[in-house]
Amino acid sequence: MTTVLNxxxxxxxxxxxxxxxxxxxxxxxxxxxxxxxIGKPTHVSAYVPEGREVxxxxxxxxxxxxxxxxxxxxxxxxxxxxxxxxxxxxxxAYFEHSDSFAMMRGGHIDIAVLGAYQVAETGDxxxxxxxxxxxxxxxxGAMDLVVGVPRILVMMRHVNHDxxxxxxxxxxxxxxxxxxxxxxxxxLAVLDVTPGGFRVVELTKGNSLEDVQAVTExxxxx
Amino acid sequence: xxKTVTDLESAVAPIPDGASVMIGGFGSSGIPxxxxxxxxxxGATGLTVISNNAGAGxxxxxxxxxxxxxxxxxxxYPRSPGSxxxxxxxxxxxxxxxxxxxxxxAERIRAAGAGLGGFLTPTGYGTLLAxxxxxxxxxxxxxxxxxxxxxxxxxLRADRGDRWGNLSFHATAxxxxxxxxxxxxxxxxxxxxxxxxxLDPERVVTPGIFVQSVVEYGVxx
Numbered sequence: 001m002t003t004v005l006n007x008x009x010x011x012x013x014x015x016x017x018x019x020x021x022x023x024x025x026x027x028x029x030x031x032x033x034x035x036x037x038i039g040k041p042t043h044v045s046a047y048v049p050e051g052r053e054v055x056x057x058x059x060x061x062x063x064x065x066x067x068x069x070x071x072x073x074x075x076x077x078x079x080x081x082x083x084x085x086x087x088x089x090x091x092x093a094y095f096e097h098s099d100s101f102a103m104m105r106g107g108h109i110d111i112a113v114l115g116a117y118q119v120a121e122t123g124d125x126x127x128x129x130x131x132x133x134x135x136x137x138x139x140x141g142a143m144d145l146v147v148g149v150p151r152i153l154v155m156m157r158h159v160n161h162d163x164x165x166x167x168x169x170x171x172x173x174x175x176x177x178x179x180x181x182x183x184x185x186x187x188l189a190v191l192d193v194t195p196g197g198f199r200v201v202e203l204t205k206g207n208s209l210e211d212v213q214a215v216t217e218x219x220x221x222x
Numbered sequence: 223x224x225k226t227v228t229d230l231e232s233a234v235a236p237i238p239d240g241a242s243v244m245i246g247g248f249g250s251s252g253i254p255x256x257x258x259x260x261x262x263x264x265g266a267t268g269l270t271v272i273s274n275n276a277g278a279g280x281x282x283x284x285x286x287x288x289x290x291x292x293x294x295x296x297x298x299y300p301r302s303p304g305s306x307x308x309x310x311x312x313x314x315x316x317x318x319x320x321x322x323x324x325x326x327x328a329e330r331i332r333a334a335g336a337g338l339g340g341f342l343t344p345t346g347y348g349t350l351l352a353x354x355x356x357x358x359x360x361x362x363x364x365x366x367x368x369x370x371x372x373x374x375x376x377x378l379r380a381d382r383g384d385r386w387g388n389l390s391f392h393a394t395a396x397x398x399x400x401x402x403x404x405x406x407x408x409x410x411x412x413x414x415x416x417x418x419x420x421l422d423p424e425r426v427v428t429p430g431i432f433v434q435s436v437v438e439y440g441v442x443x
């Protein structure tokens with residue numbers, strides 16, 4: 001079920017979170033080692049098509065994250081990076097933190113799916129700190145992931161709650177990494193980061209390029 | 223050789239005011255809750271706490287923050303659901319914060335334990351967290367020089383231990399515990415079960431050389 005957004009005078013069709021997660025999941029290939037960032041990206045695993053074996057890495061020391069355990073069967077010492085109770089899938093392994101980040105930084109993970117505050121047309125990513133100094137900054141593993149994982153997929157709302165754009169010419173928030181994003185999935189469109197800027201891969205059904213451009217600061221290429 | 227101590231109180235007794243203390247754990251997994259409670263009761267203050275998170279709710283590191291025992295936190299992710307005590311102390315300017323990317327935190331700790339003078343990492347290059355740090359370009363890519371991060375003490379949580387200080391872990395409770403054991407002058411491990419017999423050498427994750435004392439604390443939180 002999509003929803004209709006009224007933004008800057010335009011009516012746009014927006015994917016719900018579950019639909020967005022399902023869309024990202026289509027692009028996760030069989031056999032991939034994947035790190036899902038905290039928050040919305042964790043839902044992607046539920047939608048990976050049947051028949052694909054994907055191995056999920058969680059920074060806190062597990063490769064082969066399995067589904068949520070049934071209620072009452074949680075192991076309090078088996079959690080993922082979002083601090084949710086998980087299970088170990090067949091073929092899973094546990095390891096300590098410096099090994100876990102060697103996997104991330106060392107180029108061993110194929111794909112990471114992350115949330116973002118802002119993405120620039122250069123592929124710069126801002127997802128760890130805002131300009132609000134009262135709010136303590138929290139970086140976690142995001143900076144390590146973006147330098148080490150060859151394919152960084154961003155999954156986010158196309159605009160902020162107040163309608164201001166998140167797809168920018170240059171990020172205004174502190175950067176997580178420079179030129180690191182490969183593709184952005186939003187509720188309104190899917191965009192590739194190319195040397196020339198954001199190229200439209202697809203628009204959510206019902207949206208025109210003009211309407212999506214109207215809520216995007218960066219120039220959209222086709 | 224016998225590194226076992228009989229109770230949590232004796233295990234944390236050597237920690238003085240102003241000490242730097244690494245505390246294992248990620249989220250609620252692998253946190254030495256028993257040792258933290260004992261440290262609170264012991265009374266040491268002005269502590270520098272090095273850990274991935276800064277506590278949540280009214281448990282673990284949050285208890286030390288609530289009691290005003292922490293002068294500085296070095297961590298990657300101070301915000302957690304319910305990290306109210308960190309946020310209160312931070313907003314009031316009562317606790318200093320150094321935010322370190324998580325992999326850099328683990329590797330700085332490992333470097334200290336491995337006798338290295340630091341390392342070059344691409345993590346954080348060109349960002350706020352690299353400001354003021356030495357950088358190098360290697361094969362066209364930017365790297366940041368990061369310093370080792372040692373500590374006076376480490377408080378660890380393990381699944382099983384023996385009198386030689388060997389430790390094994392359960393599931394994702396391993397996390398920072400092994401590197402913190404290496405990087406501290408005095409590592410104290412709280413174990414779910416103290417084994418009467420030596421741990422199987424094939425199953426030892428943290429060799430006893432890195433651990434100074436072991437105390438049984440059967441409660442798994």
